[in-house]
Amino acid sequence: MDGGDRDVFERSLRHAVETHSGGPLDAALLELGWTDALAAHTHEAVSILFELEGSLHASSSALDHVLACSLGLDVPPTAGYVLPPLGRRSPPGAVDGAHLAVRGLGTAGLLARETTVVVARAVNTEVAFLVPAADLVLRPVRGMDPELGLVEVSGTVAKDALRPEVVAPSWPAAVALAQLALGHQLVGAARTMLELARRHALERVQFGQPISGFQAVRHRLAETLVAIESAEAVLGAAWEDGSPTTAAVAKALAGRGARTAARHCQQVLAGIGFTTEHEFHHYARRALVLDELFGSSRSLTRELGTELLATRRLPDFAPL
């Protein structure tokens, strides 16, 4: 996508995300061709949309399309996707003898689907099952961030009743792409928190001066920017090298960065930021939940460390 096309694409996405959220945003994305763009211009489609959703506090079922795009399964386009359970990046399904046990999450759109795709770990690869939504228990989640519209999915289904069954060897690639999407969404949310706190710091007067003059305040905001830029830099590197390891690092940094942003910005916003009169809390809630999707910063960090200790060597990341 060249510069001019990218600008037009971004403007139309921005308009859609500013004016819609949830189901209407899904419809708007279909209409303006985001789903087609996803296949042809994956990087732009994912990074622009998800950063906008993060920064404007919108939600959609775009993550389903992200999974569909990278798994490339021969399934009906109307099928919804079951995401890994909270905090994890492993597939939501487990084959246990004649049964498929399902434990995971879904985007809001899942409630309207008749069929779901459940990826499950098999011996050396992953297999995907088409499971009728009616055979699963779907619980709309309120929790920390009711507006995100997550759905909790669980159930045990007799394996023989399920068809077709397709190998899904690209699960790690699908996880990586979802992590990049969520990484951009977290960066978007963190940037908005920083901007809310920055504006507040310039306007709020205490001790006869804007609180932006106090070094403790300034350094918290500086720290927040450093955390955001770290995540952004690794997101860029992950798009460039296409490696699942780099995508996982980017997601972890984005999750931790958004938590850092929430902590510092909340302190700068102080009383007003603790109220629902101020929009800060929406972003803080969202950051906490997004950090848990497709691997939390904590679990991804521990897994990376475990792997490095096992192999005792560092990959040569971000070469010139």
Add this chain to the structure above:
Amino acid sequence: MDLDEFRRSLDDWLDQNEHDLRADPAAKDTLDDQMAQLAKVKRLTYEAGFMRRGWPERVGGLGGSSLLRAYLGEALTSRGLVEPGIYSLTEVLAPTMIDYARPELAATMVPRLLRGDETWCQGFSEPGTGSNLASLSCRATRTEDGWSVTGQKVWTSLAQYADRCVLLTRTGDADSAHRGITALFVDMDSPGIVVRPIETMHGAPEFSEVFFDGVVVPFERTLGEEGQGWSVAMDLLPYERSTALWHRAAYLQQRLGSLLQAAPPGELEPADVGEVAQLLYALRARSRSTQRRLAAGERLGPETSIDKVLVATAEQAVFDLVADGLATGVAVGDDPASERWRREFLYSRAATIYGGTAEIQRNIIARRLLDLGSDR
């Protein structure tokens, strides 16, 4: 020559000349030894042409992208052929000379630095002037013979080895702050200069105090114009936070790799290792995009303070991990390997001090990148 071609031919050459490039096995890895090794590696890489790539032809270079310099420093550092701190002074001081020295002076002097014939130092800090650089007081006055410099510098890295010094002096009124500063290029063997090495915490006399008493410096040794010293200093700092920083990142990556090899099983917590590795990813990814902007001819500015925060944070995190994983060696080991880890751990404590402290970087980020207004 593009980067890939450069990378291939440099790697081949380094493989083939491994023996000649290696430090003398009898050397003890003292600072004297490291300086001798640095001079040797610079000379050999200059003669083979690699050290001249990425520098303009008018100062003896062979032209080409600055990415070639970044890769050269990375390759020499990660093969353990040079110590990155002393190697990278070139990356800080040569660009300053190219931008601000009279062309004939730059053409004469820069090749000597690149070839390893000379060592240069950077005389900014003074006993009364650290973070508040604009308050410096080492004075230069006009005389018939040139500038006459009287005053004192402190913590000047490598001054005891240096042939030349990029020196900041006060030429305006005592209260002229950043407006009254002039940068000079001073021969360290000039009469009136006394250099006294200072012992440091990490055990190598890395820096010195330098006394100037009526030192005469010819006018043609002025860098930029009289009163332009502040710009010289400010333009130098982004160099310190770009190519030199990329070299430091390569060094940290190499040391973390060595730690993974050296740490006894069970001594390192997976979560800690993962977090430090992530900091290094972030540093490398950020610094790489800065390298690319530099190579594309972009002017670097206050956004490099983020790079500087990342490198200081990563360096201390890597060596905190060393102190955990190799606790016995670092605390009570007296073998050469433990001594090296200990020295590096202690040196890492300075990462948030030199080149603008961690607090000064955050001040710059707040004022210049977040537009929070003046902090005074």
